[in-house]
Amino acid sequence: MWIYQKKLQYPVRVSKCDPRVARYLVEQYGGADGELSAALRYLNQRYSIPDKVIGLLTDIGTEEFAHLEMIATMIYKLTKDATPRQLEEAGLGPNYVIHDNGLFYNNSSGVPWTAAYIQAKGDPLADLYEDIAAEEKARATYQWIIDMTDDVDLQDSLKFLREREIVHAMRFKEAVEMIKADRDTKKVF
């Protein structure tokens, strides 16, 4: 089971109301390579992965939910004081009409999240390579969003998330090597 902690993994501060950047951040909330996709991808792949890497998928999948909460916090803080007019100017007019200030799992273009974003091949190497690719894509997206804002407080939290993608990709690469080594051992005996 999961236990929630009433705190963020890393502080999230923003220096101004900025619905324009909030709209881009939604990509990491309900987009293809976003945190929701990441959490659900890893936690679902656990059941068919070799025992040796179940712990890693469980822990990274769990950390992704902490990142999802950080992204939600950023979007919340960047939009909570925005007028409908400001939201409209940021391209969030349709979002306001449908959800008011509510967050929703869609991408930055408003396309709702779909399970088609994630894969479970059952083959451990295929799954882990997908996970590595997902982390690298998320890292790139964080960089593009950092480039789109001059808010240094927001950039600080985004840089933390960008670095986490790098660490996760590294751990998944190690998991690939563990599975390969295991497979090679079995061939010898």
Next chain:
Amino acid sequence: MSKQLGENYYRKLLELQQLEFALVELTLYLDTHPNDLQALQQFNQLAQQRQQCATQFEMEYGPLMQFGHSFSKYPWQWVETPWPWQV
């Protein structure tokens, strides 16, 4: 928000976040390096420190976890603000 949060709140919270960050890192590292004794010792040492830090934080600012993993004063503190996105 019902409670005014002082500088002390943010300092204590950051201290906890720093300890837990090190623990998250060590956890993921140990998941792929289970035989690294030095990392394991560091993990257990920091886990103990985190426990002390979390207990202190909870005494002052209320429970961090639910379902019996944290204690509550009266009245039931879990439902009190602030929630993480409100600070």
